[in-house]
Amino acid sequence: MQNDALAWKKKYLELLDKQEKIEIGFNTQTDLLIRALIRSSLAAEGNDQQLDQQLRLLRTFLRKDINNVELESHTNQLEKAVLKSEKNLQQRKAILGATLTQLAQQLHQLQPAKDVQKELKFFEKNLHQQLSQSYNLHNLLNQLKALQDRAFNTSTALEQAAPPAPSLFSRFFKTAEQTKQTKQEQEQEQEQEQEQEQEQEQEQEQEQEQEQEQEQEQERAAIACREQAPAAQTPEYLELSALTAETPAGPDHNQDTQQRDPIDNMDDSYALPMLMDASYSSVAHHIHQTLTTLLNDLPISDTHEQHALELRSRIDKGLNWYELAPLLDELSNIILAIANGADNGLERYLLDLNQRLTSFHDTLQATSSGYSESAKDAQTLDKDLRQHVSGFHDDVRTSTDLSDLKKLVDTRLNTFINTLQAYQEKRMQTDSVIYERFQALTEHSRLMEQETQQLTTKLEEQRQKALLDPLTGLANRTAWNERSELEYARIKRSGSSLLLSIVDIDHFKRINDSYGHLAGDKVLRLIAQELKKRLRKTDFIARFGGEEYAILLPDTALDEGCWLIDELRLAVAACPFHFRGEPVTITFSAGIGQVSTSESLEQAFERIDQALYAAKAAGRNQVSVADLGDNTESSIN
Numbered sequence: 257m258q259n260d261a262l263a264w265k266k267k268y269l270e271l272l273d274k275q276e277k278i279e280i281g282f283n284t285q286t287d288l289l290i291r292a293l294i295r296s297s298l299a300a301e302g303n304d305q306q307l308d309q310q311l312r313l314l315r316t317f318l319r320k321d322i323n324n325v326e327l328e329s330h331t332n333q334l335e336k337a338v339l340k341s342e343k344n345l346q347q348r349k350a351i352l353g354a355t356l357t358q359l360a361q362q363l364h365q366l367q368p369a370k371d372v373q374k375e376l377k378f379f380e381k382n383l384h385q386q387l388s389q390s391y392n393l394h395n396l397l398n399q400l401k402a403l404q405d406r407a408f409n410t411s412t413a414l415e416q417a418a419p420p421a422p423s424l425f426s427r428f429f430k431t432a433e434q435t436k437q438t439k440q441e442q443e444q445e446q447e448q449e450q451e452q453e454q455e456q457e458q459e460q461e462q463e464q465e466q467e468q469e470q471e472q473e474q475e476r477a478a479i480a481c482r483e484q485a486p487a488a489q490t491p492e493y494l495e496l497s498a499l500t501a502e503t504p505a506g507p508d509h510n511q512d513t514q515q516r517d518p519i520d521n522m523d524d525s526y527a528l529p530m531l532m533d534a535s536y537s538s539v540a541h542h543i544h545q546t547l548t549t550l551l552n553d554l555p556i557s558d559t560h561e562q563h564a565l566e567l568r569s570r571i572d573k574g575l576n577w578y579e580l581a582p583l584l585d586e587l588s589n590i591i592l593a594i595a596n597g598a599d600n601g602l603e604r605y606l607l608d609l610n611q612r613l614t615s616f617h618d619t620l621q622a623t624s625s626g627y628s629e630s631a632k633d634a635q636t637l638d639k640d641l642r643q644h645v646s647g648f649h650d651d652v653r654t655s656t657d658l659s660d661l662k663k664l665v666d667t668r669l670n671t672f673i674n675t676l677q678a679y680q681e682k683r684m685q686t687d688s689v690i691y692e693r694f695q696a697l698t699e700h701s702r703l704m705e706q707e708t709q710q711l712t713t714k715l716e717e718q719r720q721k722a723l724l725d726p727l728t729g730l731a732n733r734t735a736w737n738e739r740s741e742l743e744y745a746r747i748k749r750s751g752s753s754l755l756l757s758i759v760d761i762d763h764f765k766r767i768n769d770s771y772g773h774l775a776g777d778k779v780l781r782l783i784a785q786e787l788k789k790r791l792r793k794t795d796f797i798a799r800f801g802g803e804e805y806a807i808l809l810p811d812t813a814l815d816e817g818c819w820l821i822d823e824l825r826l827a828v829a830a831c832p833f834h835f836r837g838e839p840v841t842i843t844f845s846a847g848i849g850q851v852s853t854s855e856s857l858e859q860a861f862e863r864i865d866q867a868l869y870a871a872k873a874a875g876r877n878q879v880s881v882a883d884l885g886d887n888t889e890s891s892i893n
Contacts, residue, residue, distance in 0.1 A: 304344060379399060733799075743810060753811060756808070786824070848867065
C-alpha cells in the first residue's frame with residue numbers, strides 16, 4: 257500500500273513538473289508574441305491617424321490583463337481601421353502619382369535638353385511602379401527635384417545661346433540634302449534614346465542593389481563598433497567630434513600643438529553632448545550603461561529573471577532607435593510588476609511571519625502542556641509509591657506466616673516495578689516530544705532571525721539608495737534634511753561652528769536651451785564631481801534641487817570657508833567645457849554664512865539664500881558672505 261502511494265506521489269510530481277514547464281513555455285511564447293506585436297505596432301505608426309489610435313490602444317491592452325471579449329472587440333475595430341487605412345493609402349498614392357506626372361509634363365513644356373527629356377519620359381514610365389512601395393517616395397522626389405533643376409538650367413542656357421531666328425527666305429528654300437540629313441539624325445537620336453533608356457534602367461537597378469548593400473554594411477559596422485567599444489571609456493562623456501589622440505611630449509611637441517586645430521587641445525571628458533537629433537551611435541554607450549545599471553539595481557524575482565536575462569542580452573547585442581522604444585516598454589512593465597510585487601511581497605512576508613509566530617506560540621503552549629503533564633505524572637508516581645510503601649507496612653504488620661509475607665512482598669515488588677517502568681516509558685516519550693518541540697522552536701527562531709536580518713539589510717540598502725540623487729550621485733534633499741538637523745543639533749549641544757553654503761550654476765537654463773538637456777545633465781554631473789573631490793571627508797554636499805547644491809562645513813572658520821568656496825568657484829570656471837570644438841564657460845554663484853543657534857535652520861538657510869541672490873545681482877561668478885547681525889552681504893570676486 258505504501259509503495260502504491262509513493263508511486264502515485266512520484267507520478268503526480270512528475271506531471272506537476274511537466275505542467276510547470278509547459279506553463280513556462282507558454283508564458284515565454286506569450287511574451288515573445290506581445291513583444292512582436294508591440295514592435296510591429298510601433299513600426300506601423302504614422303500612416304493613418306485612426307490606425308495610430310487603435311495601435312496605441314492595442315499596446316495598452318497588451319500591457320495589462322484583459323478578457324477575451326474586450327480583446328475581440330478591439331481586434332474587430334483594428335481590422336476596420338487597417339482596411340480603411342489601406343484604402344486611404346491607395347487613394348493618396350493615386351493622387352500623388354497624378355501630381356508627380358503633372359509636374360513632369362510641365363517640365364516637358366519647358367523644352368529642356370534632350371537628355372533631360374529622355375529622363376523625364378523614363379521617370380513617368382516607372383512612376384507608378386516606384387510608388388507601389390512607400391519607401392521609394394523619397395528617391396522619387398529627389399529625382400524629380402534634380403530633373404527640375406536641370407530642366408530650368410538647360411532651358412535658360414538654350415535661351416541665352418539660341419541662334420537668331422532664320423529668315424523667311426531661308427525657311428522656304430531648304431535644300432533636299434538638309435531634309436534627308438535631318439531624317440537620318442532623327443533616326444540616330446531615337447536609337448540613342450532607346451539605348452540610353454536601357455542603360456539608365458540597368459544603372460538604377462545597380463544603384464538600388466548597391467544602396468541596399470551599403471545600408472546592411474552600415475548596420476553591421478554600427479553594431480560591431482558598439483560591441484568593440486573600449487570598456488575604459490567613460491559612458492557619460494558622449495563625444496561630438498572626432499578628437500585626435502594625445503601626442504607624447506618631445507622637442508617638436510609645442511610646434512605641433514600650435515599648428516594643430518584648437519579642438520585637439522580640449523579635454524574630451526568636458527565635451528557637451530549634442531542635441532536629441534544626433535545619431536543613436538552618439539548616445540548608444542550612455543544608454544547601454546544606464547539600462548545595464550538599472551537592470552543590475554532592480555530586485556529581480558524568479559518570475560521575471562528569464563525576461564530580465566533576455567533584455568540584458570538584447571542590450572548587450574546593441575540597439576537602435578526602433579528597438580529602444582519596445583525595450584523600454586518591456587522594462588517599464590517589469591519595474592511596475594516589481595513595484596506591485598514589493599507591496600505583495602511585504603504583505604506575504606508579514607502573513608508568513610504571523611503564521612510562524614502562531615506556530616511558535618502553539619509549540620510553546622504544547623511544550624508547556626507537556627511539562628504540566630510530566631509534573632502530574634510525577635505526582636501520580638509519588639502517590640503510587642507511597643501507597644505501595646504503606647501496603648508493605650500493612651502486610652508486614654498483619655502477616656503471621658513467613659511464606660505468605662514473602663508472596664505478598666513479591667507481588668508488591670512486581671507492581672512497584674511495573675509502575676516505575678510505565679512511568680519511565682511515558683517520561684521518555686514525553687521528553688522526546690518536548691525535545692523535538694524545542695528543536696522546532698530553535699529552528700523557527702533561527703529562520704526568523706535570519707530573515708529579519710536579510711530584511712533589515714535590504715531596507716538599509718533601499719534607504720541608502722533613497723538618500724542619493726540618481727543623476728549626480730550626491731546626497732539628495734532627504735539626506736540633506738537628515739544631515740543638516742544632526743549638524744544643527746551638534747552645534748547646539750557642543751557650541752562648535754557650522755558654515756552653510758548654497759551654490760547655484762549661472763545661466764543654467766541657457767545651457768539647456770542652447771545645448772539640450774543631455775548637456776545640462778552632464779554639466780550637473782561634472783560640477784558635482786568637481787565640488788565633491790575638493791571637499792574634506794567631514795564636509796557634506798547635496799544636490800538641493802535643480803542646479804543648486806548645498807554644502808555644510810563643520811568646525812570651519814568663516815574666512816577659511818569663504819576661501820574654500822571661492823577656490824571651488826575658480827576650479828569650476830577653469831573646467832574646459834566645449835561644444836563642437838567651441839569653448840563653453842560655465843560658472844556658479846554662491847552664498848555662504850555661519851549658522852547660529854539663535855536662529856532656526858530654516859532661517860539660516862533663508863539668510864544665506866539671500867546672499868546667493870545678492871551674488872547673482874552683483875554680476876554672478878562670485879561668492880557673497882551673509883553676515884549675522886545686520887543681514888549685510890559682502891562679495892568675493
